[in-house]
Amino acid sequence: MAKRVYLFNEGGKDDRELLGGKGANLCEMTTLGLPVPFGFIITTPTCREFFEAGNQLPSLLEQEYRVALDLVEKKMGARFGDPENPLLFSVRSGASVSMPGMMNTILNLGLNDEIAEGLAKKTDNARFAYDSYRRFIQMFADVVLGVDGKLFEHEIEKYKAAHNKVLDVDMTAEDWQSIIVIYKTLANFPQDPFVQLKLAVEAVFLSWYTPRANVYREMNNIPDTLGTAVSVQAMVFGNFGDDSGSGVAFTRNPSTGEHAFFGEYLFNAAGEDVVAGTRTPLPVEALNERMPEVYKELYATQALLEKHYRDMQDMEFTVQQGKFYMLQTRSGKRTGRASIKIAVDMVNEGLITESEALMRVSPEHVEAFLHPMVDPAAKTSIVANGLPASPGGATGSVVFSAEEAVEVARDGTAVVLVRRETTPEDIHGMKVAEGILTELGGMTSHAAVVARGMGVCAITGCGSLTINYQQGTAVTAEGVVIKRGDIITLDGTAGEVMLGDIPKTEASSSDDFQILLSWADKHRKLKVRANAETPEDAAKARELGAEGIGLCRTEHMFFAADRIDKMRGMILSETKEERLKYLDMLFEFQRDDILELFKVMDGLPVTVRLLDPPLHEFLPHTPEEMSALAKRIGKPVETIKAMTENLHEVNPMLGFRGCRLSVVYPEITEMQVRAIISAAVDATEQGYRPFPEIMIPLVVNVREIRMLNEIIDKGIQEVLKEKAISIPYKVGTMMETPRACLGADRLAGEVEFMSFGTNDLTQMTYGFSRDDVGKFLPQYLDKKLVESDPFVSLDQRAVGKLMEMAVTESRGRKKGIKYGICGEHGGDPRSIQFCHDLGLDYVSCSPFRVPVARIAAAQANVGGALSD
């Protein structure tokens, strides 16, 4: 039978899956000889057993953990359930992947009437003993017995009001005893410590399925099947008096990444007070002033842990009567900026390798790094200041609850969530908010940690605001009233709150970012190109590291005011002569536009796709527009109407588009080819090095390609002969239809490259219209009929299978054939991993995704190597 219970000296940091992250690290710290209060861990497989048995603990479990408990008692020199010398426990959750604050915790377990009295005697601190007892009843009733925690808070408020008390520190031991009497009327609270322990273990397992944990797992793609471990650890007390306290610290600054120890501390407080953010903590240096020996130990411990784990650590510690204890360590959540700085610094410090540094940065972090910032020049008067908890700039309409945030954001309205503090229950509101602002809490409060992890701009500890939920107002120290629905801007980098919509500058860059990207380039196999049509987009793409254009959608080049009528005239031509006249005009534009792209992408390939969309997309829709067009191009409006109707299709995406246009109107293709090659000639003559690649869209069989190739070759040769020049070029096809993929072996002999157009390929594989999918896909996602939106992240099972088949069967049929992807998936990290594994040559994505794609491509390459 598998062992279900492990003592802290029986595991290590590599046992995450078995003992959960928290448990594994408690074991590791114990083995390192750090002052960790002793305890034991009930494993994650036990949690799965519990659920499989219909929420029943295995029958032998209690026997097993009682053996461990005896050993903990010996080590701690105190006994569970013994009023003379009581041992109390914290009972905490901890899954193999970090889910901060999402599951339940119970502290001070093991107290009852008799033991509280004993604790009072033993510690000679009745106030502390009864405060601990009432905290325990409150937490136990809330978490285990399901009694609303607010009822208890309400009783305390009532009691304080009736007895002229304001703060908790005003409460005496007798006051807490009175509160305990009231509490016991609210909950059927078990006096037997062993019953408490058993119920607490069950409650922690059950908390795996609390709504907030479910939302968090869904957001972070964490499988439901993992389950949580339970750690049962001897309690130490930070609320014992002024020589006690609790703190949270990071080995480096989690916001900026700066290599400086960073932490927060509350004197005479339990750990939950720091995390909950109900009091704003002091910088950890305050501990150095009052208890330098303890600070020294803390400082040495953090340095040791970072070196040992080779990553930035987020730690919880407690001081009880001047003695220092470590309660937790884990890899710290960090902002995008910090993650990049820390990764680069740690390579420079010789702590990690370049490959490891690349794996430490998530694609989301790179994106967050590219976030907009409030323009310093545009800042107007700042109405409140708080802590810069999560960087970036955000503007939105003020809401005061998570529910309101979801409601208002539903139609795409940007919201800023304003709360006194946030709790894990607010996660759904935080997820939709552009920015988060809290009155209370420090840099390590729930709001700060969660916002940073999500890359959402946030300000915490904005104590100058007075928030009134009922009235829907937040009043600043100067009396400025911010009302529900008002537009405000947060600068999460500076911690400043401003009224109105303040302009933001484009995302910035840093030397560290460039260094990391250069490592990514060194460690990746996939090339990264961009999808771009305008010289501006192409220039941006190149600046962000694009190695060419993987898709230039030529149709986008005909919509400008000076060319759309010529396009329409061409489409509405009644004879070939008429069409040729318009095509001659379009030729000039096409050539000049493409010339600009060749210039920007000097020395790099530019893939120009032949006209693709259904022609009616270019035509006017209303009678007024048609009449106006009739006048401009000198055609009777009736003719225009009739021809437009004629072009109308029942299923345009499956209709007259792609290379089918070239089959019916070869003259359009001739014009485009002439324009592309003429532009290449012009570019060459001007001293540039163009590499045109002509791409045929929506192919289904080899005969289409042969026919198109003939038109294309003829066009190219005519231009080159006329100019007596030779230019390198390629002709290839998009792979967008299932039939093209299934028949790739035959297509291969006729092309020099294949580029997967996974937008259409997904549409045609699923039979889901990419333009109408919004009507039903949300339901599919909700009901888990699909894992994720297949238009965002490649469906590897079926669409991926078609790609794999196409590559496998065509590879080697023609020497030097290149494979790429230019659908939206080309910028999606998970899909990039797939493309790497498939051995494609390049991905092509929108310009702003290029840095993400560079990192993802490197991760795809080094990730496998590291885990081998």
Ligand code: PEP
């Ligand atoms: C595709 O289908 O994936 C593609 C890139 O082409 P478009 O999106 O223009 O149809």
Ligand code: MG
């Ligand atoms: Mg397409």
